[in-house]
Amino acid sequence: MANYTRILTAVDLTEDSDEVAERARAIATNNGAELHLIHVIEPLSFAYGGDIPMxxxxxxxxxHQQASAQLEKFGEKHAIPQTARHVVLGxxxxxxxxxxxxxxxxxIVVGSHGRYGLALLMGSTANGVLHGASCDVLAVRVGQQKKDT
Known part of the structure; x- marks a missing residue:
């Protein structure tokens, strides 16, 4: 099994992000790894394209300012150093x-909603991260009740 030294945790700053961060924190603690957070803001131009001339x-x-403030609070809550918190646009x-x-x-640790059918065909961030990553990726199942075993 790999001994991880630097873990990047991607969060969308919803309530599901706590579960993702907690899983990443546990792995980091068990491996003595450095833990980073990233929150990506999609440009409004991606959503609206050139359809709205403004x-x-x-x-x-x-x-960006609101996301930075939210990530600041989130990082403090999960004891992630400020230098390891990243808000980027793209x-x-x-x-x-x-x-x-x-x-x-x-x-890389990301949350996954376990979509299927049309939602899966439309793609997800977790799926996009998995394909093309140059390191291991852990998709933490979030937003669903877990089955009892």
Missing amino acids: DFSGIQDEI QPEVEIHAMADEIDADL
Whole structure:
């Protein structure tokens, strides 16, 4: 089994993020690993394309400030050093891969909602991160009641 030294945890800052961070923290503690957080903000232009002719920069700046404040609180709650908290703008899969390479992560931890059918065909961040990652990826099942075994 791999001994992880640097773990990147991707969070969307929803209530499910706590579960993902707790799982990553447990792995980091067991391996004596450094733990990083990343939150990716998708540009509004991705959502609306060129369909709406307006400048989104002010709104985008406000979203970035709010996300940074939320990640600050989240990082404090989970005892992640400020230098290991990252808010970036871009496509989630691309930015998570880039940050993993930048910090030389050997594990990426993401949440997965376990979608199926059309939702699976549409893709998910967890699936996108898995394909193309240069290190191990752990998808933590979130947002569903777990089956009793």
